[in-house]
Amino acid sequence: MNRLSLASLTLGLSLVVAPVDAQSLLYRGPNMGGTWVPDGGVVQFNFLHRFYVFPGPSHVVDNHPTFTLAAGLGHEIAFGGWFATKSVVGTGAGAQSSNETQVFARWRPVGMEGKEGFSIALTPAYNFLAKSIDGELGVDWTRGALTLQGAARGISRELGVPGARQVALAGGVVARLTRYIGVSADLGSFVAPVDGRAAWSVAIDLLIPGSPHTFSFQASNATSATIQGASIGYAPTGSTRILYGFEFTIPLHLKRFAPWFHKSPAPVTLGAPAGAAVAAEIRMTALKFRADTVTISTGQAVRWTNADPVEHTVTFDGAAEPGSPVIPPNGSYVHRFEKPGKYPYHCTPHPFMTGVVVVK
Numbered sequence: 258m259n260r261l262s263l264a265s266l267t268l269g270l271s272l273v274v275a276p277v278d279a280q281s282l283l284y285r286g287p288n289m290g291g292t293w294v295p296d297g298g299v300v301q302f303n304f305l306h307r308f309y310v311f312p313g314p315s316h317v318v319d320n321h322p323t324f325t326l327a328a329g330l331g332h333e334i335a336f337g338g339w340f341a342t343k344s345v346v347g348t349g350a351g352a353q354s355s356n357e358t359q360v361f362a363r364w365r366p367v368g369m370e371g372k373e374g375f376s377i378a379l380t381p382a383y384n385f386l387a388k389s390i391d392g393e394l395g396v397d398w399t400r401g402a403l404t405l406q407g408a409a410r411g412i413s414r415e416l417g418v419p420g421a422r423q424v425a426l427a428g429g430v431v432a433r434l435t436r437y438i439g440v441s442a443d444l445g446s447f448v449a450p451v452d453g454r455a456a457w458s459v460a461i462d463l464l465i466p467g468s469p470h471t472f473s474f475q476a477s478n479a480t481s482a483t484i485q486g487a488s489i490g491y492a493p494t495g496s497t498r499i500l501y502g503f504e505f506t507i508p509l510h511l512k513r514f515a516p517w518f519h520k521s522p523a524p525v526t527l528g529a530p531a532g533a534a535v536a537a538e539i540r541m542t543a544l545k546f547r548a549d550t551v552t553i554s555t556g557q558a559v560r561w562t563n564a565d566p567v568e569h570t571v572t573f574d575g576a577a578e579p580g581s582p583v584i585p586p587n588g589s590y591v592h593r594f595e596k597p598g599k600y601p602y603h604c605t606p607h608p609f610m611t612g613v614v615v616v617k
């Protein structure tokens with residue numbers, strides 16, 4: 258494992274991480290499998306919901322959800338599955354069900370989500386409803402605000418057309434307008450032979466600030482996000498249906514749940530210079546320093562106590578003072594200030610956690 262992936266793994270195990278450490282809709286079109294792989298110890302849960310509203314007078318809403326669950330094993334490998342409860346498969350001849358389940362493995366030998374340049378992922382899969390061995394080769398190319406995506410898909414038995422082998426191609430583009438907002442579009446189709454309508458989608462993609470979650474509003478004509486579902490538009494004879502919907506991405510960092518299985522760790526005291534008079538107490542809870550600014554006198558000390566289930570640091574901006582080591586859950590850190598001044602600081606794993614010590 259190289260240094261970069263080790264660093265991203267370490268970050269990935271903390272509660273909240275930089276957006277690119279989580280599967281992000283700002284790097285993937287709605288119908289593109291993409292090249293994302295969850296970090297080791299992270300379970301990715303994505304909820305895609307699309308619906309079609311029949312014309313009046315009934316305005317019946319036809320719902321098409323797809324759930325994605327995938328676990329990162331480290332070494333750029335993941336296992337996962339898609340479950341679509343109302344797939345277009347169900348409309349095919351002889352279909353017994355519309356519940357489409359596909360299990361997949363993914364290996365990303367090249368690149369990383371959000372990294373400049375090429376990322377490549379191989380996704381072998383099995384579709385239980387179509388009884389089909391499917392596979393996808395996905396390639397992403399990222400430069401600045403732009404990601405271009407391509408996918409080649411192989412299918413041993415086409416949905417609803419048992420026995421028919423298929424090849425599908427898909428391409429997509431994502432443009433990130435800001436760090437938090439992107440737009441994306443993609444197009445995919447069976448090509449050998451051409452069967453059904455091409456699947457298309459467009460979306461507005463949002464990163465929810467201060468969280469690892471992304472959300473998209475989308476329009477598409479595809480009903481599921483499986484390899485086959487993303488390759489064919491849902492179009493009963495004589496209709497051109499547009500489905501609207503959203504996707505929400507949720508990385509579950511397993512370390513977050515450690516408190517369920519362990520007693521509270523023993524308190525640890527770090528720093529603690531001899532004879533320091535602690536003039537201010539700052540608790541770290543819910544990823545916040547619970548006092549934004551504290552004022553003390555020269556020679557006095559501040560004590561930070563970590564009441565969160567994850568590690569934090571007290572790191573002074575511009576290294577104005579030596580910062581703390583990693584403060585474990587239930588740990589505390591004492592630092593004495595010898596010079597007057599204003600000392601802004603943050604937490605290294607969670608840079609959005611900030612505070613200021615004013616020394617008079």
Ligand SMILES: [Cu+2]
Nearest residue numbers: 569570604607
């Ligand atoms: Cu922190």
